[in-house]
Amino acid sequence: MRPLRYAAIGVAGIAGAHFSDIAKRPNVEVVGLVDVNPESLAAAQARFPDAVAGADAETVLAATKPDLVSVCTPNRWHAPMTKLAMAHGANVACEKPMAMTLAEAREMEAVRAAADLVGYINFSYRNVAAFRFMRELIRQGELGTIHRVNAVYLQGWIGAGSVTAGWRNDKNLAGFGSLGDLGIHMIDAVRFITGAEVVSVVGQAVTRAPNMVDAAGKPVTATTDDNAAFLATLSDGATAVFETSQTAPGYTNHHRIEVSGERGTIIGISERPNEMAYYVGPTLTRYATWQGEIPWIRVPTGFMGTQKADGVALAVDAVRGLVTDYPKFADGVAAQVVVEAIDQAQRERRWVDIAGL
Ligand SMILES: NC(=O)c1ccc[n+]([C@@H]2O[C@H](COP(=O)([O-])OP(=O)(O)OC[C@H]3O[C@@H](n4cnc5c(N)ncnc54)[C@H](O)[C@@H]3O)[C@@H](O)[C@H]2O)c1
Numbered sequence: 253m254r255p256l257r258y259a260a261i262g263v264a265g266i267a268g269a270h271f272s273d274i275a276k277r278p279n280v281e282v283v284g285l286v287d288v289n290p291e292s293l294a295a296a297q298a299r300f301p302d303a304v305a306g307a308d309a310e311t312v313l314a315a316t317k318p319d320l321v322s323v324c325t326p327n328r329w330h331a332p333m334t335k336l337a338m339a340h341g342a343n344v345a346c347e348k349p350m351a352m353t354l355a356e357a358r359e360m361e362a363v364r365a366a367a368d369l370v371g372y373i374n375f376s377y378r379n380v381a382a383f384r385f386m387r388e389l390i391r392q393g394e395l396g397t398i399h400r401v402n403a404v405y406l407q408g409w410i411g412a413g414s415v416t417a418g419w420r421n422d423k424n425l426a427g428f429g430s431l432g433d434l435g436i437h438m439i440d441a442v443r444f445i446t447g448a449e450v451v452s453v454v455g456q457a458v459t460r461a462p463n464m465v466d467a468a469g470k471p472v473t474a475t476t477d478d479n480a481a482f483l484a485t486l487s488d489g490a491t492a493v494f495e496t497s498q499t500a501p502g503y504t505n506h507h508r509i510e511v512s513g514e515r516g517t518i519i520g521i522s523e524r525p526n527e528m529a530y531y532v533g534p535t536l537t538r539y540a541t542w543q544g545e546i547p548w549i550r551v552p553t554g555f556m557g558t559q560k561a562d563g564v565a566l567a568v569d570a571v572r573g574l575v576t577d578y579p580k581f582a583d584g585v586a587a588q589v590v591v592e593a594i595d596q597a598q599r600e601r602r603w604v605d606i607a608g609l
Pocket residue numbers: 261262263264265266267286287288289292324325326327329347348349374375376377419433
């Protein structure tokens with residue numbers, strides 16, 4: 253097998269997970285590293301000393317001709333870097349949210365489709381075993397018709413004295429705050445688990461804690477939302493309620509999804525990836541009530557063994573033509589359209605139909 257040539261643009265935070273994921277597959281060579289921050293670049297170079305490294309993506313791409321490029325920059329650069337990498341013939345594994353706007357995301361997908369390249373979006377919660385087993389139960393029809401979905405994604409870092417403002421708090425670099433950073437994960441996870449699409453939404457995204465400080469202790473005003481809530485109708489008629497916050501003290505990274513159908517209720521929490529709450533089946537539900545909490549079970553290990561859930565390694569598999577079930581640019585667009593609809597709903601103080609966007 254010819255080695256797959258791999259490069260990353262933006263090599264700090266989440267790029268570490270991309271590097272670990274691609275290392276799960278044989279015969280992948282890290283040939284290029286791009287970052288505008290010399291310290292981030294030096295740290296990545298120490299890990300991959302044979303790679304061509306630099307601050308200019310065009311130069312590194314031209315010199316290395318990678319087959320697959322990870323785009324792990326702040327959101328502002330997802331679209332330009334993706335288009336640049338694809339202009340060099342590379343397949344792309346892009347971070348979420350796909351883009352700053354729906355128009356940008358659609359353009360990225362158009363470029364990908366025209367060049368017939370793989371476009372992967374790193375919707376990493378698709379790797380959570382509990383979420384995957386919830387999807388499997390629903391696909392097998394064990395819950396019957398879905399009636400309700402409740403999705404919550406809570407963090408508490410804004411307001412924590414130890415955390416300083418960064419690009420995530422700057423609308424010009426992030427596009428959205430809690431809605432784009434966390435809400436987009438919830439939207440994809442609900443689409444993934446239920447198999448249904450969002451057809452209309454109403455909601456809001458607000459900034460409750462704008463007063464932050466930068467790394468030097470200088471006051472900074474956050475321009476992104478830090479709390480968002482929205483209500484959606486799904487294509488199967490179910491009601492879905494979503495809430496996300498970056499100002500919920502006590503929560504580090506709590507992503508919880510609950511689904512009820514005519515024959516049961518299931519709950520998954522990303523922090524307990526291999527367990528789920530499970531109350532499912534015609535016999536159990538015939539008796540209508542369960543006093544107290546729904547009991548938790550382990551996700552069957554046999555099921556987990558069947559799952560290809562290696563994150564960005566799936567992009568390597570997709571480039572090699574080995575998989576078709578991975579989070580695609582089309583999924584990135586489908587999530588981005590919901591975020592855009594929520595923004596419109598808030599501005600116009602009304603429900604917005606996805607089909608109109
Ligand atoms: N899938 C997930 O669960 C997940 C988790 C964390 C972050 N992310 C996403 O990953 C992306 C990066 O987030 P992060 O936490 O790694 O940020 P980060 O700040 O840790 O790293 C971003 C890096 O990009 C570099 N950079 C900035 N502009 C650049 C440019 N024009 N060209 C090249 N490099 C540039 C920065 O110097 C920095 O080293 C964001 O889109 C974020 O939403 C996704």
